Amino acid sequence: MTTEELDPLIHVPTRLKIVATLATLPAGDALSFTRLQDMIGLTPGNLIIHLRKLEEAGYLASEKNRNGTAPKTTVALTDRGRKALDSYTKALRDLLGGL
Amino acid sequence: MNHTPDNETLTGNESPLDPQAAAALLDQTTQQARRKFQPNPPMLNLFRAFVMLVAFGGLWLSVLGQHPYTGPKPWAIGVCYGLVAIVIAWSTRALRRSGAGVSGPAQRARNIGMGVLLTGWVLVYVWEAAFYKTGAHIVYGIYPATAPFFIIGLAAAAWAAGRSDWPLTVTCLGMAIVGAFAALTGPVYCWLVVGIGLCLAMAGNAVYGFMQQRRSVVRS
Numbered sequence: 001m002t003t004e005e006l007d008p009l010i011h012v013p014t015r016l017k018i019v020a021t022l023a024t025l026p027a028g029d030a031l032s033f034t035r036l037q038d039m040i041g042l043t044p045g046n047l048i049i050h051l052r053k054l055e056e057a058g059y060l061a062s063e064k065n066r067n068g069t070a071p072k073t074t075v076a077l078t079d080r081g082r083k084a085l086d087s088y089t090k091a092l093r094d095l096l097g098g099l
Numbered sequence: 100m101n102h103t104p105d106n107e108t109l110t111g112n113e114s115p116l117d118p119q120a121a122a123a124l125l126d127q128t129t130q131q132a133r134r135k136f137q138p139n140p141p142m143l144n145l146f147r148a149f150v151m152l153v154a155f156g157g158l159w160l161s162v163l164g165q166h167p168y169t170g171p172k173p174w175a176i177g178v179c180y181g182l183v184a185i186v187i188a189w190s191t192r193a194l195r196r197s198g199a200g201v202s203g204p205a206q207r208a209r210n211i212g213m214g215v216l217l218t219g220w221v222l223v224y225v226w227e228a229a230f231y232k233t234g235a236h237i238v239y240g241i242y243p244a245t246a247p248f249f250i251i252g253l254a255a256a257a258w259a260a261g262r263s264d265w266p267l268t269v270t271c272l273g274m275a276i277v278g279a280f281a282a283l284t285g286p287v288y289c290w291l292v293v294g295i296g297l298c299l300a301m302a303g304n305a306v307y308g309f310m311q312q313r314r315s316v317v318r319s
Contacts, residue, residue: 026205035200
């Protein structure tokens with residue numbers, strides 16, 4: 001097993017933090033963009049770029065709701081994203097066991 | 100605050116991690132998220148355990164040696180209500196903070212479930228008032244010490260089991276068992292038994308919570 005076999009989309013610090021944070025929520029639950037930004041500690045611009053990458057891969061689903069005056073964006077890990085993180089964790093475990 | 104993405108992030112291509120660093124980051128992030136989304140923090144459960152022991156211990160001391168039995172003294176009831184008010188305030192704050200920005204079916208189910216349990220808790224005391232109105236003397240003895248924990252403990256255990264929350268199921272079932280068995284010890288000692296029993300149940304849940312928060316994702 002080599003590091004090349006780790007999902008390159010998750011195997012970068014910021015996206016690993018995003019996916020790991022969202023995976024802590026029960027399946028189907030979503031997190032507001034502002035709370036995620038607060039937890040990850042990124043600027044909105046940086047966070048959007050990483051979220052877009054994950055969404056394009058089908059790991060994330062985002063939704064824009066207009067409650068009152070300000071639009072509110074929420075993001076949730078999809079089943080595909082959860083499976084990807086499970087596979088990534090397993091691959092990491094195997095890799096560390098072999099080191 | 101800098102709102103402009105850095106060059107590395109603009110392409111979304113950060114430097115990959117080495118496996119040890121990735122495992123450490125995954126564990127650290129997961130443990131941090133578990134703490135932040137936890138509506139029942141272990142520290143709060145530890146405080147609840149302390150409150151149970153002090154509040155019910157005080158009620159027991161106030162009825163100890165009463166002949167005839169007249170019920171807990173106002174000072175003990177005051178201490179109990181004061182501590183319960185602190186627990187309610189801390190619990191409400193923890194619930195709000197953990198649920199901030201979270202939406203979805205599990206969150207909705209949790210809120211509805213908690214609303215039903217709170218209503219049930221109030222109804223148990225309404226029922227007690229009915230006993231009081233009919234002149235049942237036991238109202239200041241066994242019933243208030245044991246019934247809320249027996250009835251609400253069972254309801255909460257069923258709710259937690261439905262959500263596959265096994266640690267909470269065990270804790271709530273423990274509450275119900277303590278409530279049921281404490282009733283057998285009579286109107287004086289039931290306060291002490293409930294205090295010790297609930298303290299142990301809450302402390303056990305707190306210890307399990309601390310262990311779960313520190314559990315490794317990679318090395319489990």
